[in-house]
Amino acid sequence: MLGRVNHIAIAVPDLEAASTTYRDTLGARVSAPQALPEHGVTVVFVELANTKVELLEPLGEGSPIAAFLEKNPAGGMHHICYEVADIAEAAESLKAAGARVLGDGKPKIGAHRKPVLFLHPKDFFGTLVELEEV
Amino acid sequence: MLGRVNHIAIAVPDLEAASTTYRDTLGARVSAPQALPEHGVTVVFVELANTKVELLEPLGEGSPIAAFLEKNPAGGMHHICYEVADIAEAAESLKAAGARVLGDGKPKIGAHRKPVLFLHPKDFFGTLVELEEV
Structure with missing residues (x-):
């Protein structure tokens, strides 16, 4: 079922500072910040050769990363x-295996405008897992 | 400076259970467990299309992941x-930028038998960063 690692998400309290560190100290290519108010985050993409890291800063009230920070x-x-x-097939197979899909259990449109779902970290050894249909 | 994401490491309390979950629930290809006593871990590789996840379980006394767990x-x-x-050039440039290399500041031979170093998470927004020379 699992294909590529689409991204690793890192929550940060100060996106400008983190973006500067990844660019200047680590020598990575970073995007301009993109505000995604409907997802409650501002994101900077750190573009690596084989995947990307997404630096996330909370945006607005009730950001999904506020509690984590x-x-x-x-x-x-x-x-x-x-x-x-x-993703529909993935959701069914995961639920059949006893894994909990967060929210109402149905895929949503994610930050990349593709269907996504999140799996409960307690079912995956403390790691929050996102699946994205590509 | 940063090239590919070589791996994302996940510490788990029960490697057999985690390996089974990644294989059976998430449908990923997982390796047999490999004991690395000189590094204080047993590792299972989750082989994705573009990178890998390493599931780590403590092995022996003073495992480097014991405090995390x-x-x-x-x-x-x-x-x-x-x-x-x-990696030698990376270490110099990082130290010049004020980042702290863990241990004595010099690259070591890592679990993949290649030179590695670890950077202090406080300098990278709570993320422990490993660099590996390839």
Whole structure:
């Protein structure tokens, strides 16, 4: 089922500072910040040769990463996103295996305008797993 | 400086259970467990199309992931490893930029028998960064 690693998401309290560190200290190519108000984050893409890291900063009220940053004020690795060919099929097979899909259990349109779902970290050894249909 | 994402490391309390979940629930290809006593871990490679996830379980006394699992008993994302062309050059340039290389500041031979170094998570927004020369 799992295809490529689409991205690794890192929540940060200060996107401008993190973006500068990845660009200047680590010598990576970073995008301009993109505000995604409907997803409650501003994102900078760190473009690596084989995948990307997404630096996320909360945007607006009720950001989905606000609670994580309260627990981890310096920031930290937030989730891994894997690509799948058929997200509806993935959701059914995961639920049949006893894994919990967050929210109402149905895929949503994600930040890349593709169908995504998130799996409960308690079912995956403390790692929040996102699946994205590509 | 940063090349490919070599791997994303996930520390888990029960490697056999985690390996089974990645294989059977997520449908990924997983390796047999490999004990690396000189690095204090047993590892299972989850082989994705563009990179790999490494599931790590502590092995022996003083495992480098023991403290992390005490703080995160269910497990969690532990570090990201990026490839670099020249680790000695990377170490110098990072130290010149004020980043702290863990240990004595010099590259070591890592679990893949290649030179590696780890950077202090406080300098990278809560993320432990490994660099590996390839």
